[in-house]
Amino acid sequence: MAAQATKNKRNNAAFMDIGVSVFVVFILAMIIIPLPAFLLDLMLIINIALSITILLLTLFTKNVLEFSSFPTLLLITTMYRLGLNISSTRLILTVGEAGRVIDTFANLVAGNNMIVGAVIFIIIFVIQMIVVTSGSSRVSEVSARFTLDAMPGKQMSIDSDLNSGLINEEQAKKRRNDLERETQFFGAMDGASKFVKGDATASIVITLVNLIGGTLIHSIGEGMPVLEALNQFGKLTIGDGLVSQIPALLISIGSGVLVTRSGNAKSFGSTLVPELFGSPKILYMVAGILCVFAVIPGFPILPFLLLAAVLGGSGYLLQQNEESEKVARISAEQEALAQERTQRNKTREDTLTTFQVDAIAIEIGYGLIAIADDSKEHNLMNQVQVIRKQCAQEMGILLSPIRIRDNLQLQMNQYVIKIKGNVHAQGEIYLDKHMIVAPGETDFVFDGIPTKEPTFGLDAMWIHESDREMADLRGYTVVDPLTVLVTHLKESIYKHSYELLGRQEVKQLLEGLKETHNVVIDELIPDILRLGEVQKVLQNLLKEQIPITDLVTILETLADYGTTVKDAELLTEYVRQALKRTIVKAHLDDEQVLHVVTVHPNTEELLTRNIQKSSAGSIPILQGDIVTRLFDNIKKIHSPLDAQGIPHVLLVSPKNRPALKNLLTYNFPEIAVLSLNEVPNEISIESAGMVDSIEG
Incomplete structure (x- = not known):
């Protein structure tokens, strides 16, 4: 089956190659062999259909490499149009007609007024020559230069991805091939755009030849009146020019669309519509401006108001759609996070006995699950790690991992901080708002949710994100919701740090110190004091917010007085005297x-x-x-x-x-x-x- 499919594919490729070759030879034949009027009509219709097809293809192309044959096709279509121009010119000059297609174009555009048709033809020529073709040529030139300059950097990027294992050898080979084809495409487009410019110039020359030559041949050679000959051949010339220039204009537009596309992996329409009509605010503003134009005397009221209503309604529908999508996205993210965290907690809890509790735990309502998403840079997980490091540096204690759980029994925006299974602090935060704290006795001037700052009990208010800058300018202290929770957690840990210092944590501290100060540890424990007695002294210090970072001084003091004093309170007082500079400094x-x-x-x-x-x-x-x-x-x-x-x-x-x-x-x-x-x-x-x- 696979062999048969491969064989059919080869046969189709060979057939297409032969067909294209025959078509190119036919173009050359048109230049030499006269075509009858009916065959010329068919060729002109094919030319129009081909140009429309090329334009639509460029609009739906997602990447220039999907239409890499466009430069060569541009040359072939240019030669095809020139061949049709020669054939139509031969018919016009010899028999005074050029088929029904050209005649219909001439009558449709010019009617009974040859001057109108000439003006329209000149306008189309100017648009193609000066606007579309010139712009496309310049873009092709710049794109070719930039693509060639960026090629070494892109190749190095591919090699880097390959060496780091992000892509395999086959993917790297494909990327290099695509890069080479892209460079060749823009280089070819730089030259192919000159074909279109030359085609436009040739068309105007052929048009003048048809007009002057046809008039002279039939007025002098066949005795036709000059005005009649000028009128007849003027219409035919205009029709012939329009039949060739309109497809040329379509292909030029397609060329411009293709070379001006940025590196977006979407079609032109799917990129344009969301970008152009993706902002409800812009639609509201345009609708308002149109309403202003509608009331200006002299302007037609109905069209302005109708278009303003359409834009305003579109803006409203777009805004509602965005809000619905936002709610759906947040719900989906929260549900995914909840499932992930539930599975993670289940995996962890399988290794624990059911009666154990965490030293520190944070439970959050379902509306706050997003702040625990470790895929985001600013999340609760990262802040918890920072707090653990700060506690070690500032208080000298090693905290056990802080568990974060979602609790469906809590309110949507509520959180609780538990220490050894008991609730020690709780609060409420809003992820889409910011908390402001008034300086002094200043009243709040914003429309928000009055509250109390959970850590220090200060009067505060939750305000919308849009009011944040104004609140900052007015002198309010503005705090994001994650910082509110983290500050509350940190203060709760500091306040209850003595409860978190168990024998296991003390043992870890001593083991970390034993490498450099093993003498004092070996002397103190267990000959002078037991581990539990040392723990009691350290807890007494932490209870009064005295850091135990100078653990060496603490242990040496205990070793000095521990032989005669066993009372933990009195030992604590001796240690405090040894740490007096640390205590007073705060x-x-x-x-x-x-x-x-x-x-x-x-x-x-x-x-x-x-x-x-x-x-x-x-x-x-x-x-x-x-x-x-x-x-x-x-x-x-x-x-x-x-x-x-x-x-x-x-x-x-x-x-x-x-x-x-x-x-x-x-x-x-x-x-x-x-x-x-x-x-x-x-x-x-x-x-x-x-x-x-x-x-x-």
């Missing part, structure tokens, strides 16, 4: 000054007398009214300083520091409590106030 102002709020000596003494130890640490046991007065006095000092943006700490005696911090943890978690031993001597201190006595 609370200095721009001038490197530490603003401190001191406590009245009576209050300090009262706290010292009532400190009791518990499993949760030291805490002062005070009556309720005394605690209330203490909190009120602290708030009286803290609130104004916080409103003015002045960083400050509460400075107390070393013995009272852990107990007072534990007491203030729930009411004033943002206040840092430092002991006198934690302030380096070289640090400048400035008093910001004193907490009054709480004794009655």
Whole structure:
């Protein structure tokens, strides 16, 4: 079967070669052998059909290589038209007629007025010669030059793709062949465009010869009146010129369309319509302009309004179609992402026991699935990796992988942040909007969705993308939805970092340090302290937002005091004193000054007398009214300083520091409590106030 198909293909190719050869020989024969009028009519009709076919082919061609025979075809059709011109000229000069096709063209265009026909013929000639042919010739010349100049770079690109494994040898060979054919095509078009220009020049010469020669031959030789001869041969000449020039114009247009196509793998129509009529805004604007023209006195109202209505309606339908496609596309993407993530989670969960929970997890509603698409450059996956690196650099902790899940029980735009299976934070974001936070007490002037910034609880609003630039100009802080979620996640991790530091994470930290500081680790664990006791000290530090990046100092301090002290709280205080420069650095102002709020000596003494130890640490046991007065006095000092943006700490005696911090943890978690031993001597201190006595 395959052999028979190959044989038939060869026979067809041979038949086509013979047919084309016979056609070319026939063109040469037309120049010598006279054609009868009926055969000339048939040849002219074939010429018109051929030119229309070529024009349509160029419009539907997706790539110039699909019509690589066009330059040669341009030469053959040019010779064919010239042969027809010679045959028609012979008939006009010998018998005074040239068939029904030429006669019909002459009567249709010129009618009874030869001057009208001559003017139309000249206009067609000018359009073809000056506009179409000249432009196509220039484009062909430039395209040939640029294609030839770009050939080495394209060949290097093909070789690079082949070496990197993106394509195989067969594909590379095809690309090289296509590149060579494309270069040859534009080079051939550069020369073939000269055929069309010469054809147009020859046509005008032949037309003048027909007019002058026919008039002289039949008026002088056969005694026909000069005016009658001029009228008859003028009409025939115009008809002959139109019959040849109109197909030539069609082929010239096809040539221009073919060489002006950019590197688009689509047909001309499928590229033009979406680009020309693909913007509803443009259609609305054009419709509005036409309506303005309609009301100008003197213009016809109905055509302008009719066309404006058509464009406006088209713009509306196009806008609705775009919105429907956008919704459908988003739904399809979210569904695909949900299926992919479900399958991925299922694969992962198959390796885990059902009762295990993730240290950190983010659950998102179905409307937020797009931000977890790892195929996009700006996605939640990448940001999570950045957060893990930041936590390692800034806090010194190694986070376990953060799981991201979609949860259909959540609202569309809702997310929750879970730590060890429990919800610790939640919020709502809109992927098609931006959040703005007002500077100071400025009111929002946009039409949006009022909300609270989830991380710091500030008044905020979700606005449309179109209002983003205006909000930025007005001084608002503009935040994209992914940044809102990432900031909330980062702050939640920092706030609960001590909960995320388990024995396994501590062991990993120690193993990473053991290569360079194995002596202190071998001395400390397990001879002096157990791993769990070291973990407790590190957790105490992280609970007060003290980074454990200087792990060597922490371990050496524990080794120094661990032999005599086993209390984790007291060991933490010794470590804090060793890290005093790191602790104080976070609370200095721009001038490197530490603003401190001191406590009245009576209050300090009262706290010292009532400190009791518990499993949760030291805490002062005070009556309720005394605690209330203490909190009120602290708030009286803290609130104004916080409103003015002045960083400050509460400075107390070393013995009272852990107990007072534990007491203030729930009411004033943002206040840092430092002991006198934690302030380096070289640090400048400035008093910001004193907490009054709480004794009655």
